[in-house]
Amino acid sequence: MTSLHEFYYRLPARAGGFRPGSHLGTSLGHGQEFAAHMRLLDNPDPRRLDLRASLRNLRREWLVRVHRQRVSVPVHAVVDVSASMRFGARASKLHVAADFLEGLGHSAFRAGDPVGMLAFDAVERTDLFVPARHSRGAGYAMSAMLREFASAGASARAGGAEGLSQAAQRLADRQGLIFLVSDFHWALEVLDGILDMLAQAYVVPMITWDPAEAEPPPGNALLAVRDAESGRQRTLWVRKTLRAQWRDAVAARRARLDALFLARGLRPIHLHGAFEAEAVSRYFLEAVA
Known part of the structure; x- marks a missing residue:
């Protein structure tokens, strides 16, 4: 993994915390962002004495400058490792997720944030749990x-x-x-309740699809397919009508996912067969603009 895979990310809103980092914080402390003036008696730090403001003060009190500090935030990747995530024409969707995790670990270390991983299929996969930690090699380990x-x-x-x-x-x-990495090829009815649990965090859905499942094969031919989740097999006669239905079903699923997340003010990132660090950086630059 090279520095070309590092991407920019920052929270678009202020975060709580006291450990110094790269995100706009709500706590007062050492920082570059001016917050207010306080009396020297209330904040006895003569190093931050503001002489001009003190001379203009009608009460003739010594005033000090108080700043907001930038803070670090815990970063987690919640990764779908179910059967459908093993599908992929060139590389499986799990390998695409692994590329993202490697880039995330590198980027989080540069930003001063602890990073961890959780995984799930039909149940939580505790064997793939990595607690959030600030380490140069965290991304490599998760990947x-x-x-x-x-x-x-x-x-x-x-x-x-x-x-x-x-x-x-x-x-x-x-x-x-929280980066939620999944193809979302499962029932979405209870996703609202899950997003309620994560309402205190900034959630970034990462919809991971492979081009081979989003675009039907060209030409008319028999195609043997197997449902990656259920294992059911069937044979399809690929023709013009089926290709149109295929594309319509993919577009409808994408529209439903986008509408579900946008209703909560969340904008998903779409990964199509590969992880692109530049696309993730662009996503956060647009969010904080």
Whole structure:
């Protein structure tokens, strides 16, 4: 992983905390952003004495400058590792997620944020849990775990909101930044309740699809397909009508996901077959603009 995979991210709103970092904070302390003047008696720090403001003060009191400090926030990636995430024409969606995790670890270390990982399929995968930590190698460790899991060949289980709900309970009512990495090929009815649990955090949905599932194959031919989640197999005659239905179904699913997240003020990032650091940087630059 090179520095080309590092991406920019900042929270668009102020965050609480006292550990110095890169995000706009709500706490007062050492920083560059001026917040207010206070009496020297209330904040006895003569190093921040403001002589001009003190001379203009009608009460003739010594005033000191008080600043807001920038803070670090915990960053978590909640990754779907269900059977459908093993699909991919060139690289599986799990490998795309692993590329993202490697870039996330590098970027979080540069920003001064602790970073961790949670995973789920039908249930929470505690074997893939990595607590948030501030470490140069955190991204490499998380990425390696995910790649090893993807290539292990173990029986994959179907995904579901129940597994996501169990993982989300670890982060319920916590502030921070959460990347939700999934193809969302499961029932979405209970996703609202899960997002309620994560309402204190800034959630970034990352919809991970492979081009081979979003675009039907060209030409008329028989196509053997297998549902990655249920394992059911069937044979389709690919023709013009089926290709149109395929594209319509993909567009409808994408529109439903976008509408579900936008209703909560969340704008998803779409990953199509590869992780692009520049696209993630552009997403956050637009959010804080």
